[in-house]
Amino acid sequence: MWDAIGVVVFVVIAFPVYWMIASAFKPDHELNSLTPTWFSLHPTLSHFGDAIHRPFFWDGVKNSLIVVTVTVALSMVCAFLAAIALAKFRFTGRKLFIILIIGIQMLPQVGLIIPLYVVLARYHQVNALSGVIVTYMTFVLPFSVWMLRGFLLGVPKDLEEAAMVDGSSRIGSFTRILLPLVAPGLVATSIFAFITTWNEYIFARVLLNDQAKQTATVWLSYFTGTSRNTDWGGLMAGSTLIAIPVIIFFLLVQRKIAFGLTTGAVRG
């Protein structure tokens, strides 16, 4: 009985994702028919061709990749250093730093578009990828610090101490013992940062007004016309292309992400 309910729930929850991918491969007459085709026997790739040949698709992908790569690389270095401070040291102001880290994550992003737009405009950073990158960093850094701290705390203390007793310096024990042990956590955090940055919409929308400068999500949001003349096949193909990298990455690290986000929360 429970299993039957479980399967029904699975169908309901997974359906939108299935429908996106299935629709992307359907020929037009199946998409436009009043009776939906649940599983197409005549799949076509033509919608993908339409999507990638639409203006600014490749600009969007390129811009997204630049923004994501730079944001994640810079954030990981800074966040890892701060996470070490939180996990390994006690210092005056530590609590204040934690409040800062947690507090920032609570700020609704829409509440910050106006000051960021005005301030970045003053420094000529509107319509420049650099302005978006620094903005994203302020949002990626806090949760990265928090997640990495969780992974660092997961490293068995004995291992580190053993290394110190062996006469390794602190730096030595860091590079030889700590780094390999937190590497999976570092990868998971980077991927989570990648996903957050890739998915981001509002700042990219506000800070980049030139179509050639926009990121992939903004490109997608401009795809729809009015519902009468929307190219649904092309839209679903574009959606699939933008979602696929995220879905794959997410599947790879979802266990670690759940751990990183909730370390300690379970212990209460």
Added chain:
Amino acid sequence: MTPSELPGTAYAAEAGIRPRRRRPFTVARVVRGAAPYLLILPVVAIVVAILGYPLYHLARLSFQKYGLFELIAHHGTNVGWANYSSILHDQVFWHVLVRTIVFTVANVALTMGIGTLLALLLTKVSSVVRVLLTAGLVLAWSMPPVVAVQVWLWMTNYENGVLNYTLTKLHVGNYFQHDWYATPFSQLSLTTSLIVWGAIPFVVVTVYAGLTQVPTEIVEAAEIDGARPWRVFWDVTVPIIKPIFLVLTSLSIIWDFGVFTQPFLLIDQTRINASNELMGVYLFEEGYLKTDFGRGAAISILMLLIVAILSIFYVRKMVRMGDEAR
């Protein structure tokens, strides 16, 4: 201040021999004392520069007349409390506020309710179904919001959307060419379905992780003592998952109150008006699109204040957790 709270004392040393000798003042100690500050310096510098300064600017803007002209001139005119009083005397603002509160309550209740039920369902199903269900949840979780909006638009399309077809076929009613975007209630309900669908996976995975921590011995002991299942659930399971539940609820409240992307893109620019705006969309329309940055800044400040009040519980909880560390 206990010895372990002294600046720069390494955590690793903390577990060592307790009655610690006073160490002589050495260069090494100074370096170690400065180490944590040097480590957090880059993060603090970036956050203060890119967030702190704009926040200060936000407060100033909210007391200024600041439109396109002022943006180009880089100079606003002081208007005192005018922006605030114009907002607080605006009927629309109060309607938006009430609508956002109702919307948040509904979304959080649905997310937490369905999420918890599904987590409990996960503990009941066979392992094959559990893997299947988890995979479905992870798929939903990984969908970028902007993409999910497009899929929703396609599924709810009035002409040949799959939702109208399915509802009609299941005899829920006649949904042939039903326009889901006709009324504000319908528009916001659709937005809710999208948000809840996207938010449930995180809740299920986290609550389920909490449920697996309930020691089976205690449950069995209670059952042997003759406790009924609901009694076991109420007295054993609930107290153990309560902390996670509270943290997730407060996070959901904060997220749903400040939601923007889903209502903005799903309801669509052409249909957005005073009858369906949520706080985030209202702020975007009034401040950014109408390029009245001063007024927008005042709305932002009010919104940030409300969220700050809502976050107090969560932040305190997390800070305590971060302090426990090791």
